[in-house]
Amino acid sequence: MSASARIGIPFVIAAPSGTGKTTVCRALVERDPLVDFSISHTTRPPRTGEREGVDYHFVTAGDFRTLVGEGAFVEHASYGGQNYGTSHEALRVPLMELGHDVLLEIEVQGAAQVRDSRPDARFIFLLPPSMSVLEERLRGRGTDSEEAIHRRLGVADRELAAVMGFDYAVVNDVLEQTIASLFEIIAAERDGREAVLARVRERFGRDRVLAEWRGKAGGAA
Numbered sequence: 001m002s003a004s005a006r007i008g009i010p011f012v013i014a015a016p017s018g019t020g021k022t023t024v025c026r027a028l029v030e031r032d033p034l035v036d037f038s039i040s041h042t043t044r045p046p047r048t049g050e051r052e053g054v055d056y057h058f059v060t061a062g063d064f065r066t067l068v069g070e071g072a073f074v075e076h077a078s079y080g081g082q083n084y085g086t087s088h089e090a091l092r093v094p095l096m097e098l099g100h101d102v103l104l105e106i107e108v109q110g111a112a113q114v115r116d117s118r119p120d121a122r123f124i125f126l127l128p129p130s131m132s133v134l135e136e137r138l139r140g141r142g143t144d145s146e147e148a149i150h151r152r153l154g155v156a157d158r159e160l161a162a163v164m165g166f167d168y169a170v171v172n173d174v175l176e177q178t179i180a181s182l183f184e185i186i187a188a189e190r191d192g193r194e195a196v197l198a199r200v201r202e203r204f205g206r207d208r209v210l211a212e213w214r215g216k217a218g219g220a221a
């Protein structure tokens with residue numbers, strides 16, 4: 001490692017389901033060669049086009065339990081009846097020592113566990129433009145029963161409550177703006193100088209963004 005190389009930062013990005021987290025995270029990884037995905041383990045079967053070791057490490061429920069028993073995970077959680085986990089290995093990739101940042105696109109229970117064990121991690125929460133927009137998105141094509149929609153809205157509400165454990169919040173309204181905001185946060189954290197961090201906190205600090213978001217019609221949560 002050269003003297004000037006910086007150690008990468010783990011960035012945890014979480015959001016209530018329906019907020020568009022995956023699209024945003026993909027754009028960050030595609031556009032910045034120094035941002036890599038952390039590859040999680042999961043018990044859910046691969047979807048069409050997903051590849052082992054690229055999208056996830058796909059494992060059986062038994063293998064997952066064994067890994068949990070061995071203490072292999074920084075965090076793990078159950079979501080939609082499947083298990084998901086970030087291994088210590090995923091955050092120890094040699095590339096981090098060469099200044100590659102690692103993106104953890106995970107759900108909120110896991111994010112809380114990362115906070116306890118990785119003081120180097122930074123936490124960014126994506127907010128939907130408003131609760132009514134989120135409800136529209138969760139209603140999707142209108143094929144779900146009212147009960148299923150209510151269940152998903154309840155989950156989204158609980159996920160939203162987790163925002164308090166995060167450093168930054170960004171409202172995902174216009175995709176390109178969201179991506180630009182996230183790159184500003186990443187750049188400031190890489191820079192690390194207090195004055196630079198203070199500026200980015202001023203714009204994207206959780207409390208500030210939440211207050212504005214709640215102030216908007218439909219944003220009350």
Ligand code: 5GP
Binds near residue numbers: 041105
């Ligand atoms: P999907 O099955 O759609 O790929 O992911 C379902 C949910 O699990 C998403 O919210 C995703 O961010 C989350 N997830 C993916 N990998 C992990 C992980 O390693 N840990 C945790 N806690 N959640 C994960």
